Amino acid sequence: GAAAVVVPEAPMELLKLIELVKKGRAEAMSSHLLKHGIDPSQLLPPSTSTEYDIRRTPTILHLAAHHGQAQVVKLLLEKHHADPTTTTLSAQVAEKGSEEEEGENEVAVTSGSSFTAYDIAKDKETLNAFRRAMALLPDSWDWIGLAHVPSALTPEMEAEQERKAKEKTRKLLDAERERKKTREVSRPSTPTNNRSGATTPTSTTSSSSLLGKNLASATAANSQLSPEMRMRLERERRANAAEARLAAMKQQETVRRAVQEGKNVCVACGKALDGLMPFDKFGRKFCTTDCVSKGPA
Incomplete structure (x- = not known):
């Protein structure tokens, strides 16, 4: 029978080179090539x-292209002038030739796909x-063919591509701002409440401003007192605050007593409801909506 083909182990320096290429260690790969004189x-x-x-x-x-090691590819092409025209098919032909295959086998191989590193x-x-x-070495190889x-x-x-990319990004941002x-313009505004007791934003702002001025004036005047x-x-x-609290408590007591006696009065302020259309809430009668909001005494 035919003798078995013995495939040797790759040299150690070549295996080290392959490791550096796959890991993307471009400078170390370059030094290794020069040190060991590898083509x-x-x-x-x-x-x-x-x-x-x-x-x-x-x-x-x-190998570098297959693993996406762009920096390794750059050094191989620009510094070490690696041949970018070698194809996978030429390698297969060389392998078959080294094994001294029959002619029909070689034809079968050469009819396959042929890929460059690119x-x-x-x-x-x-x-x-x-x-x-x-672009750097236009005459070194038949780059296109x-x-x-x-x-x-x-x-x-590349600068033009970057400019276009930035312009596209800017337009997208401008469109998003628009x-x-x-959306903000088309969003319905909150209606102004003009009912009794309600204040418009303008009047609220004015009141706040006036209150701030009065407070500042009072603070300044107070700082000048002994x-x-x-x-x-x-x-x-x-003392005034205490008197106000006592008066409120007395008022509440008067209202509660009047309600307990069955008098027709507002349960919040004690006002007589005779001749009025009271507001009823949970069986309690109030004279105004303000009293309804305050609740019973």
């Missing part, structure tokens, strides 16, 4: 290692790394 465009050798698959990522550049790039930033390299990079990306183009204004005079005024204020 960044070489096809990765067949290996039993699970770190890479030469059918999908036959070169270091393919074709398998993971994300937009990685794709842009190829386009920036194309063989590397499949559709167009270059210059700094001016929508908020429209300590003895301030104490005298405080005693008078307290």
Whole structure:
């Protein structure tokens, strides 16, 4: 029978390089390439290692693009001049050739898909790394035909893209502000209560302003009094408050007595209800809505 093909282990320095590429350690990868003299465009050798698959990522550049390591791609292309035109198909052909396969097998392989590193790039930033390299090194490779990079990306183009993105964001924000204004304008305003006892916002504001001025004036005047005079005024204020409380208590007692005696009076203020249309709440009679809100004495 045919002898089994022995697939060697990949060299340690190559496995280390692959690890650095997959982790995105661009500067360390670059130093490793230079230190060990590794050709960044070489096809990765067949290996039993699970770190890479030469059918999908036959070169270091393919590997970096596949894992979305844009900075690694940038250094490989711009500093180490890795070949972006190598395809997965060419790697498969090389692998089959090394195994000395029959001609029909080689035809079957070459009829498969062919992907460059750009074709398998993971994300937009990685794709842009190829386009920036194309702008920087336009004559180094057949970027469009063989590397499949559709167009270059210059700094001016990126600046214009950023400007357009900012302009779009600004327009969206302006539109949102306009929508908020429209909602506020169309929102119905709170109707002004003109019934007895109610105050409009203007009158409330005026009253508050007047009260503030009077309070400020009183405070200023009080600060100019002697300590003895301030104490005298405080005693008078307290005495008046006590008298008011006693009068209120006496009024409440009078009202309660009148109600208990069955007199036709307001249960809040004691006013006679004869000849009036009283307000009735829970069986109690009141003379006005103010008394209704105050409740019974």
